[in-house]
Amino acid sequence: MRDVPVDPGTGLTNFRRYTWWSLIGVTTFFLIFSVRSRIMDTAVPVTVRLAAVAALAVTMAAIGVSVSRRLPRIPVESPGSDPAGPPPVRWLVAGGAGAMVLGAILLALRDYGLWSFGPAMMVSIIATFIPGRRRWLLIAATAAGAAVLGGVTAAVSGQGSVFAAAFPAGLVVFTGWVTLGMLWAWDVAERLNLARRLSAELAVKDERLRFAADLHDIQGHHLQVIALKSELAARLAGADPARAAAEMKEVRRLAADALRDTRAVVQGYRRVTLEEEIGNATRVLAAAGIDARVEFDPPAVPGILPDPGPRLLGLVMREATTNVLRHSRARHAEVGYRITGGLARLTFANDGAPEHPGTERQAAPGTGLRTLAERLEAAGGELTWKRDGDHFVVAASLPVETTGHESANARTAAAATEPEAR
Structure with missing residues (x-):
């Protein structure tokens, strides 16, 4: 995982690193925890255990790639741009398939508690690429589906269906809330960093506008007077040459004043406290x-x-x-x-x-x-x-x-x- 090339002093690089490792670390721990006992159980057929290991590996790889894509390495450049990169569709499909296989294996082995964690995690990752309220609709639909699937499976097996229905649904909602919350915090930090950079750019532009206003005030005044006196001198050239010459001397003085004042503005000699x-x-x-x-x-x-x-x-x-x-x-x-x-x-x-x-x-x-x-x-x-x-x-x-x-x-x-x- 590469660092984010952001402005120094923002802490955004460390925050991205923290978010990435938090999501990957927690996900890896719970995925392994949910399937560890079944993989190590010699009573489970070897083919089933190998399938669980393969599904676990694919799911973890897909989550790692998707989270890395979701946390952009390049800061947001404009308020309307999407902070997330394009979704890695192939990895999302592969991870979804792996999570479903992993959940099906655990459910078939009568693990009515943690079987839904893999599918819940992949659905949460997929939801981060979906804008607005639709992501929560996806979480809600997945929770409802997990409740029905777990409850029906437990009922068919002759076991209590309340826990088998409630726990998977709650796990889906909790996983989605944590995952979306962490990535929402990252999005907020990214937007704040963008706002800070835009504020700095606006400060520079404000100073440029101030300089342009000062230059306009000086040049506009002097040039207006020079234009009027030049026109007057042109009219007096035939009737009163002496006065026309005096007006042109005044024009020369005004031009010198304009040049001096312009240099003062350019060199920053504006009178401020x-x-x-x-x-x-x-x-x-x-x-x-x-x-x-x-x-x-x-x-x-x-x-x-x-x-x-x-x-x-x-x-x-x-x-x-x-x-x-x-x-x-x-x-x-x-x-x-x-x-x-x-x-x-x-x-x-x-x-x-x-x-x-x-x-x-x-x-x-x-x-x-x-x-x-x-x-x-x-x-x-x-x-x-x-x-x-x-x-x-x-x-x-x-x-x-x-x-x-x-x-x-x-x-x-x-x-x-x-x-x-x-």
Whole structure:
């Protein structure tokens, strides 16, 4: 049985392995248990015992193949796709025939208890490939058939028919409930994994839409004004050349402004607060299935961290988040921002440090932790990163404006005492 190629950190591979071995292990145990005494009984003819062994082997093989097909190795790609692979019809038919032979042998030997387990297991496996309520109709019909067959056989043999009818029917229902329940749990896990991946893709698309909206706002405004002034200059070219020339100079200035603003958007120099940068990062991490916790102590106050401090810390946050998404198997992340000792400190820790960490990416100039460390050092700060076991911690610090911090605290204290004065 191969593992499921899923995203790291989901646990879906281990869950599939658990489900597969649980079904196969329990089925194998009860099938062997149900027929063991008859196979080992020397009073039973050798041909009957050999037939029981052959039927047992075929049934177990069919169940193994069918369960492996039912638990897809490739994750669901879209909400409308079927999580199960195509049913192995030949194996299902062979397994059904083997289970019927095994049940018939046990029933003929007056084993009115466990004879129905083999047929019940194969019917349950077949039911997992049937959508909706029809699977339960199949289980109910099989239970009714087992009750009638066991009861009639016992009655004809002159033995009590209540147990012979009730126990096989109950065994069919119980086997179907357990089997369908385990595979239903797998389907739910698969759907949740799909939802997580779709959420991550939507987060990326949302960011692209945000970028497109920013670019549209900048280009639309500038181009509209450029078009109007160009049209005005064309009309004034003959009547007032001097004014037309002035308008064209204005057009040139607007074009330069549009180029500068466009470059700023492309390079990510959009004015956002550090809290927004951290919020964006935590949403992306959450979409990737990573539990991200944020702690601000105290909450960020505008003006305390001078430019380009907020942007540099925002870039550190982006880089650390990107490294987690690309290189780690993290399940938990912690982000902390606090002001202490005249420094604004940002920390980002996760529990998914790779076995062969590659903290520095081969990327364009201006990205990567080493380049960011140089930029923070030039701004009077520091950027460090270290690995401690399976934890990876990125820490950045920049000096703050002490007077701004104190005045902000004074304003906060004044706001707190003002109601009392009133």
